[in-house]
Amino acid sequence: MSTPLIERLATAVQDTTQPVTDEDRADLAEFLPIALAHAQVAGIVFDETRVLALAVHALAFVRRVRTAEHLDPLDPELASELPAERIVSARTLIDTYCAPREFLAGDTEVLLLALHFEAAAQLQTQSTPQV
Numbered sequence: 578m579s580t581p582l583i584e585r586l587a588t589a590v591q592d593t594t595q596p597v598t599d600e601d602r603a604d605l606a607e608f609l610p611i612a613l614a615h616a617q618v619a620g621i622v623f624d625e626t627r628v629l630a631l632a633v634h635a636l637a638f639v640r641r642v643r644t645a646e647h648l649d650p651l652d653p654e655l656a657s658e659l660p661a662e663r664i665v666s667a668r669t670l671i672d673t674y675c676a677p678r679e680f681l682a683g684d685t686e687v688l689l690l691a692l693h694f695e696a697a698a699q700l701q702t703q704s705t706p707q708v
Contacts (some may be wrong), residue, residue: 666692
C-alpha cells in the first residue's frame with residue numbers, strides 16, 4: 578500500500594543508492610499514519626517540508642527496525658532541550674510500531690523522532706499570529 582506522502586518520499590529519494598522499495602512502502606504505510614495521528618492528538622500540524630522530513634526519517638527508521646540496527650547514543654543533554662511530554666509521546670509512538678516486531682528502539686531513536694515533532698510544533702507556533 579502506498580500514500581501520496583510515501584510517493585513524494587519515493588520521488589525525493591529515487592536517485593539515491595537506496596530508493597524506496599515495496600517493503601519500505603509497506604512499513605511506511607504502517608508507521609506514518611501512527612506518527613501523523615500522534616501529531617494530530619498533540620495538536621501539531623506538519624507543513625509540506627516538515628512532513629517530508631518526517632517521512633525521510635521514517636524511511637531510515639523502519640529500515641533500522643527491519644535490520645535490528647541501533648543508533649549510537651546521543652548526548653543526554655539534548656533531551657533536556659525538549660518538553661518531557663514530547664519525549665514520552667515519541668517513546669509511545671516508537672514502541673507502538675516496534676513492539677509487534679520484537680524490537681526495542683533506543684533512546685536515540687526516541688530523541689530524533691521527538692525533534693521532528695518539536696520542530697514542527699515550533700514552526701507552527703512561529704507562524705501563528707499572536708493576538
